[in-house]
Amino acid sequence: MHEKVRRVADSQVPEYDFRALQSKWAPIWAEQRLFDAAAASERHPERPHKYILDMFPYPSGDLHMGHAEAFCYGDIEARYWRHRGFNVLHPIGWDSFGLPAEDAAIKRGINPRTWTYDNIAQQKHSFEIYAPSFDWSRELHTSDPEYYRWNQWLFLQMYNKGLAYRKDSWVNWDPVDQTVLANEQVLADGTSERTGAVVEKKKLTQWYLKITDYADRLLDDLDQLEGRWPSKVLQMQRNWIGRSYGADIDFAVEGREQPITVFSTRPDTLYGATFLVVAPESDLAAELVSGASAEARMAFQAYLEQTQKASEIERQSAERPKTGVFLDRWAINPVNGERLPIWAADYVLADYGHGAVMAVPAHDQRDLDFARKYDLPIRVVVASDAADPAVSGEAVAGDGVLVNSGPLDGLHKGEAIQKIIEVLEAKGAGHGTKTYRIRDWLISRQRYWGTPIPILHAEDGSLVPVPEDQLPVLLPDTEGLDLKPRGSSPLGAATEWVNTTLPGSDAPAKRDPDTMDTFVDSSWYYLRFLSPNDASQPFSQEQARTWAPIDVYVGGVEHAILHLLYSRFITKVLHDLGWVDFDEPFTSLINQGMVLLDGSKMSKSKGNLVEFASELRDHGADALRVTLAFAGPVEDDIDWADVSVQGSAKFLARAWRVARDVSQVETEGALADGDLTLRRETHRLLADAPGLIEATKFNVVVARLMELVNVARKTIDRPDGRGAADPAVREAAETLALVLDLYAPYLAAELWQLLGHDDAVALAVWPEPDAALLVEDSVTAVVQVNGKVRARLSVSPQISAADLEQAARADAHVIASIGEATVRKVIVREPKLVNIVVS
């Protein structure tokens, strides 16, 4: 009879239903605007501030699982810091300029703006369900004139400082997108990061930002990010900047006024130099050979053509046999006056160092390969036990004592380098210096959907910046424009737009037809979030002092040397311009791993796709977020085949039932009389979770939540207890709601309400754990004999070392283990361990 009544009662209470919760809470949240940072700051100006940011999405289609993961982690941080009593800024916007929009527009004959903003609407809708705790009042679009006018402003500040400039150079050309690319956008195999096409080299005049001026600071300041950024990213940036120390050495050239300067990391081997090599496509090579014999000129011309036919990929292969031509010119070694032949060879790169090297074949493998092929002299100047390089074909690159080197004889590498630099400086023939792998950032693009470069070209060819009060230079309408890429900017064809006059005069001028790399847009967007509607300046410096720099930045490792390097650079520029008082934008960085399926990257063409939209529809935001957070360490890849969204949903349902059970009874008695085991569990979670979250061990906190639910369930079901009426169960349920808010905001809100709260759980304050509940009554002490566990004693956590040792030695098992042996040493680590060393 009793059984029957209960079953009827149960069936009247709805089961956990994520769809019902989502449709109940989403509109409430939209109304409440709980996460408005300005409002929070006004309510509690005394509170400390945290700026939590996810890399803003590029709106190509809907959100995908990678977004789901990153935004899950970012939201855990944002929600966590709010609970910890911080005012949190957690904005969202759209990286809405870029080539995919243009390509889609060309394919479908629609405006790139239409395509982009349709996608934004779709992603926004997904976000509304996924429910990250964004401050939507700060939403921005980089493709809005009110945003990109400040790109143009930034460009002009840099132009005025000489940090934005034009030069004619060999550039990376993407034959598919028909535009130039930055070095950072070319992959190690010589293909385009975006299109996968083999990148070509073209000589073009383009706009650059002078990131090389900041190379030292960009490299050295990485040290302050140690431990806060993934070490992988730090290493990648260090490699990319690639600083080498060495010396510039001037070689006089016969029949030429100017010397040739070469850079060498081994100036100590200068006495071993037997020839010079210049890059064939360099201006220097062309100039040198123009003063040579007709024969040499013809040979060089043929070689140059042959070189240029070789693709960049072929050229970069170290395996390739060395080739080159003698230029019929001679240089003079500044320290011993020797005549050195000058060659051109394509193993020397035009755009690294000075595009010329001194060849020391005995001590550099590349030079040795070349010397052996063309029968050039090889002279050993560093003594070693190794075989003669001329015979073995193996260059001897290491440290050693210098020989055949005049004043350097007998010195080691380090001393010799110092000495030779002194010698060169005294002669005015060189100096110690450093050089970098990183090149200036090529920012002009021959495409439509980006920020116009605010420069006018006067008829005489001079460059005139657009006055700041005339910004923004608006993109012309696409009406009548053919956006198809053909190697020059489509803006150039917008006649009315291109043709203008110089400021304050009738003199005709043409607008620069190129647009900026979209990485310019994203290099400072985090600052625009501070005052997104400010029409008078790029961002509020006052707001920057309150919120910036970013405390936690979340995004994919694919930006390790693109966005993250550019953004660091621009931040330093803004620092130098007096706009911000910090010079690193991202205090800490979380790189989420990838979401894989069956061990490989998901892709539509491979048919191994987990769709964000369908996961969201089938399992809901909470279960999806719990699954992503629980899958493992944040930086590890998640294989969707290894996780269980159903498992997460099961956990959420168990959590819900605990709160439901509490809500159906009156809580009885004082909290202090509540079930002690459960209370300890609750307070341990409150005590441990902050450290775990701050160490980004989000998965461990989920495990702890599961444990709390399990213990709460057991407490309710225990036949000798008060069931759900036990105040410890209510306490556990409330704690559950609070901590679950980091992972499952819908369920957390529902639990909080079920437990009788009218306020928002998202703004609830993290309670202090009760210290008395964190200490155990007794702990298990392990007694080892020679490292092997022989006994376990239950002792007080406050036990003294002497008491513990005494108890250990009194134990029968321990006495038996020691037997006749002599006790050599006793290690006591009260209250948990005793190790008795016997012989």
Place this chain on the structure above:
RNA sequence: GCCCCCAUAGCCCAAUCGGCAGAGGCAGCCGACUUAAAAUCGGCACAGUGUGGGUUCGAGUCCCACUGGGGGCACCA
């Protein structure tokens, strides 16, 4: 070639300062409920930490070498 990271149950993963290898989950097995199944609930089992050395009273944790996997840079003078 140079540099970096990782390796713990069948699987995903935990393990403050070096101190009992196991928190959590997936899959599995047994049981309860059910006419049955699903769901739910209860329970069970499973590794000695990639290999070999070293330091230490004691090593998953520190050091060295190796193997396997992942990543970065690379004709950068």
